[in-house]
Amino acid sequence: MSFELTDEQALTREAVRQFADTAVAPLAAEIDRDHRAPLENLPAMAELGLFGMIVPEDLGGSGAGSLSYIIAVEELARRCATHAVIVEAHSSLCCWPILTYGSPQQRQAYLPDLAAGAKIGAFALTEPAAGTDAASLTTSAKREGDQWVLNGQKVFITNGGFADVFVVLARTDPEAPSAKGISAFIVEGQSAGLTVGDPERKLGIRGSSTTPLIFSDLRLPSDALLGQEGQGFGIAMSTLDGGRTGIAAQALGIAQGAYEAAVAYAQERVQFGKPIARLQAIQWMIADMATDLEAGRLLCYQAADREERGLDFAVQASMAKLFCAQMAVRVASTAIQVLGGIGYTESYPVERAYRDAKITEIYEGTNEVQRLVIAKSQLR
Amino acid sequence: MTIAVIYKWAPDAQEASVDTAGRVDFSRAKAQISDYDAVAIQVGRQLADATGQGLVGLTVSGPAGGQPAATKAALARGLDSVLVLADDGLDRLGPSAAASLLAGLVGQLDEVGLVLAGDSSIDVGARMTPALLAGQLGWACLTDVERLDGSASQWSAQRTQPWGVETLSLTGPAVVALSPTAAPLKAPGMKDILAAGKKPVRLVGLAELGLTEPAAGQLKATAHLTGPSRQGVVIDVSDPDAAAQALVAALGQAGLLIEGRA
Numbered sequence A: 001m002s003f004e005l006t007d008e009q010a011l012t013r014e015a016v017r018q019f020a021d022t023a024v025a026p027l028a029a030e031i032d033r034d035h036r037a038p039l040e041n042l043p044a045m046a047e048l049g050l051f052g053m054i055v056p057e058d059l060g061g062s063g064a065g066s067l068s069y070i071i072a073v074e075e076l077a078r079r080c081a082t083h084a085v086i087v088e089a090h091s092s093l094c095c096w097p098i099l100t101y102g103s104p105q106q107r108q109a110y111l112p113d114l115a116a117g118a119k120i121g122a123f124a125l126t127e128p129a130a131g132t133d134a135a136s137l138t139t140s141a142k143r144e145g146d147q148w149v150l151n152g153q154k155v156f157i158t159n160g161g162f163a164d165v166f167v168v169l170a171r172t173d174p175e176a177p178s179a180k181g182i183s184a185f186i187v188e189g190q191s192a193g194l195t196v197g198d199p200e201r202k203l204g205i206r207g208s209s210t211t212p213l214i215f216s217d218l219r220l221p222s223d224a225l226l227g228q229e230g231q232g233f234g235i236a237m238s239t240l241d242g243g244r245t246g247i248a249a250q251a252l253g254i255a256q257g258a259y260e261a262a263v264a265y266a267q268e269r270v271q272f273g274k275p276i277a278r279l280q281a282i283q284w285m286i287a288d289m290a291t292d293l294e295a296g297r298l299l300c301y302q303a304a305d306r307e308e309r310g311l312d313f314a315v316q317a318s319m320a321k322l323f324c325a326q327m328a329v330r331v332a333s334t335a336i337q338v339l340g341g342i343g344y345t346e347s348y349p350v351e352r353a354y355r356d357a358k359i360t361e362i363y364e365g366t367n368e369v370q371r372l373v374i375a376k377s378q379l380r
Numbered sequence B: 001m002t003i004a005v006i007y008k009w010a011p012d013a014q015e016a017s018v019d020t021a022g023r024v025d026f027s028r029a030k031a032q033i034s035d036y037d038a039v040a041i042q043v044g045r046q047l048a049d050a051t052g053q054g055l056v057g058l059t060v061s062g063p064a065g066g067q068p069a070a071t072k073a074a075l076a077r078g079l080d081s082v083l084v085l086a087d088d089g090l091d092r093l094g095p096s097a098a099a100s101l102l103a104g105l106v107g108q109l110d111e112v113g114l115v116l117a118g119d120s121s122i123d124v125g126a127r128m129t130p131a132l133l134a135g136q137l138g139w140a141c142l143t144d145v146e147r148l149d150g151s152a153s154q155w156s157a158q159r160t161q162p163w164g165v166e167t168l169s170l171t172g173p174a175v176v177a178l179s180p181t182a183a184p185l186k187a188p189g190m191k192d193i194l195a196a197g198k199k200p201v202r203l204v205g206l207a208e209l210g211l212t213e214p215a216a217g218q219l220k221a222t223a224h225l226t227g228p229s230r231q232g233v234v235i236d237v238s239d240p241d242a243a244a245q246a247l248v249a250a251l252g253q254a255g256l257l258i259e260g261r262a
């Protein structure tokens, strides 16, 4: 068992860290304050290859592997959770299902552009009345001749405001038992009949574009079907398995950033004639945060490593997401505590980390859903 | 024709810590390709692409510089291949000794007309190696170059001097040290990182090149700083005026203030 990163993984961390420090960090507070997507950074992220990490080389990506990808998401989130989730939703939730379930023609049609960042991807499962209970979704896709006609509404779609390619889940067989009648489709952002609603104003990840989508008689060619008819729910669930490791990495990065800010501040802030880092109360908080981070990193990297080696990783991904999400909220909260009053203000990034961390307990399966998955695996 | 870039696998001095006795501790400073050298490689890549030449990295280092972690880090920055002279004891060479060995490496390459270097090394920071290398090779040398264009044997260099911006033309072989502003620093891309492991690496030792470790002109980094030791003065900044006065008093006491009119 080796806990060492390969040279390539270590170089990936350095490269993304350098990019995050120089291009992402300066924008993070501003996009949060203005609730706006960091669109100006997308070309540089594309040039760095951040949008093609899980796409193989023959389809225009780098084929860097799950663990390198996870490290990249973590490093982005260390500086800005919004940048991290743009890459995560694009890669895990759009590139991955097209790569895994797409026909050779679909892969060729979409993945080179997605990998190059010329197109940005998104994933549309959630509906106003179908959140955790995703199988109850009502967006419909009806066959008409050699077309599918899509009607319905999705909510909370990450990258919704600027995505060019959506993987959309819709009901194709209203008579079939709920999960069985769902199919997946590839929908292009410019399609007639697609309306993208106003972005949500959120507690955290405020620069991330989270929008509703409305489909009104949106006509799709028959080859827009992803995988087999009726396979959609399985596609959605396996997509979310991989996505969970991505969100665990996002949580890990948020926590790491908050931790580093807390340690730096504790070494500088003088009270009672000495830096507060010399107070045992503060040292214990730092020790707890460091231990939390180490445990989260091991869980998260283990899940990614298993995925990379082709082993079952769904349960490990759920464990990683559950632990890292809760850990990120805990660590960000402790970081604010270390900073005291100034930590509660926008002067330091820890209050943003606290707000950003919360979403990791909710999207791509809430904490409760992760517990359901984990418990099921233990009680077989 | 080939363009060569000299680079150094060295710990970043900014990551070293200094204890109260003035001892410099490099143990937590990770070796890396410095931003200075990364800029030189980036400029080299642009010139090599524009003039259809190959781009080779050259380095002289201790054994660590020949490890895959080091060669991949250099290659990921855009080099086509590297030629590494890695041997015991070579990690602490001073600029003259390093330059003479680098000249030996340049001699190993066919048809090199241009050697690029970063502005400075990150550990020693002497800024002398390019000039000394040019001296060894008998080539022209230019430092602080902010822009370099041209063809295989004719280069045009631009640099800012206190009296204005000057443009110089270089004919024939030259060693050029680039200013950190010569190219916007970019992180290596994911594809470059993965390609690095597949690029050619030639590792040589002193014996293979028929060289010995240069005896003269070595610069061994000493363990102690010679500057004044730390005073460990702590100033309470809760009252800004009192803090400023305390700072002035402490600096005065240390003999660091010269009285006079502004």
Ligand SMILES: Cc1cc2nc3c(=O)[nH]c(=O)nc-3n(C[C@H](O)[C@H](O)[C@H](O)COP(=O)(O)OP(=O)(O)OC[C@H]3O[C@@H](n4cnc5c(N)ncnc54)[C@H](O)[C@@H]3O)c2cc1C
Binding pocket: A089, A122, A123, A124, A125, A126, A130, A131, A132, A133, A155, A156, A157, A158, A159, A202, A210, A359, A362, A363, A364, A365, A366, A367, A368, A369, A372
């Ligand atoms: C910022 C943001 C971005 C998002 N991005 C996307 C996206 O890109 N694509 C997409 O399709 N969706 C996206 N979502 C939707 C997200 O995945 C859902 O919000 C999430 O799955 C929870 O669904 P819900 O909000 O409807 O909550 P509900 O399902 O209504 O849950 C409410 C509460 O009940 C609990 N609960 C529900 N069912 C159970 C159960 N069986 N057992 C125990 N507890 C249960 C939940 O854990 C939660 O605590 C996003 C959401 C947000 C806020």
